[in-house]
Amino acid sequence: MNPTVGGTGPLPSGPTAPEPLHQEPAHHERVGAPSVAELVREGAARLATAGIATPRVDAELLLAHAARTDRAQVVRAAILGAALPTDGGQVALEVVGDYRELLARRADRVPLQHLTGLAPFRHLELEVGPGVFVPRPETEQVAQVAIDEALAAVASRGAALVVDLCTGSGAIALAVATEVPGAVVHAVELDRGAHAWAERNVAAVHAATGAVVHLVRGDARTALTGSDGSCDVVVSNPPYVPPGAVPHDPEVALHDPQVALYGLGADGLEVPRGVTARAGELLRVGGLYVMEHAEVQAESAREMVAATGLFDDIRTHADLTGRPRMVVARRAQVSVGTRRS
Ligand SMILES: C[S@@+](CC[C@H](N)C(=O)[O-])C[C@H]1O[C@@H](n2cnc3c(N)ncnc32)[C@H](O)[C@@H]1O
Secondary structure (H helix, E strand, O other): OOOOOOOOOOOOOOOOOOOOOOOOOHHHOOOOOOOHHHHHHHHHHHHHHOOOOOHHHHHHHHHHHHOOOOHHHHHHHHHHOOOOOOOOOHHHHHHHHHHHHHHHHHHOOOOHHHHHOEEEEOOEEEEOOOOOOOOOHHHHHHHHHHHHHHHHHHHHHOOEEEEEEOOOOOHHHHHHHHHOOOEEEEEEEOOHHHHHHHHHHHHHHHHHHOOOEEEEEOOOOOOOOOOOOOEEEEEEOOOOEOOOOOOOOHHHHHHOOHHHHEOOOOOOOHHHHHHHHHHHHHEEEEEEEEEEOOHHHHHHHHHHHHHOOOEEEEEEEEOOOOOEEEEEEEEOOOOOOOOOO
16 A cells, blocks of 8 residues: 555546547637636646645546546547537536535545545556545556466466455455456455445446456455465455554545554554465465565565465565565465474
């Protein structure tokens, strides 16, 4: 997870198919209906004043959401000097009103994704809102490691059993299920609210693509009894923030659920320790474990994995910006009595 929430990922669209913005020359615009370019400038200035890191992108996305279109149409209309859809100015003014309301809430640091109701994750658009952690771009790479391993398992054995512990919105599990044909994917979430969001996403993605995720509500540290020693990949982005490290951005500190952020224990790794121990039990010998952590936890995460006595080939992987953000390890062949705790 990353304390930054902004509108830099792929673009959310409205709940219905995008409607193209009318391409009328600027001089045809009706009095009282501001141009798209003016609205974007106004929004970007307002959000910049509020300290939003990506004010123009957020303004474009919010205008697109209010106008039930997509950001590309807003950008195009702003460049071409086109008008918003109008009906004697009526619709445009409604859109402008909705847009300004959204701007006010974003300026109050409500996460962009809570306002649009959607969060991009790899090729998916997931439904999110209060009560669920908003999936972050860096977790897309954690998912990539799991996907690569699952693809290799399917190629060599014809199947792959993959488990996503602490699934939140279902992001990682759904990415694997949609990108790895032949994978059987299970996902575990403890929190009732987050589990409800995951249920919605699992159902929506299944309806759209046919992909299946077996979702259970429960504690990742004890879940999926009966699957021990059978999994090819266990992947997790658990809560891992230490108790004193309150995230700086209000979008994170005030809007991501506490249970999604704080990993408990003095180092924030109490929950990850339990998740790691469970991963060691679930994986077959040679199976892969991948777990996201904070940049400052690279060494302690490797030590945490090693302390189970269940893994070898324990490595830290960097994210696209070069920051150490995940621990990756293979389930070792362990002789009786070797396990450390
Ligand atoms: C950092 S969020 C990550 C969510 C999702 N994996 C993602 O990457 O977007 C951690 C998630 O773990 C859940 N969680 C916390 N403790 C848990 C536990 N003991 N067992 C299962 N899930 C847990 C939280 O409710 C939250 O949804």
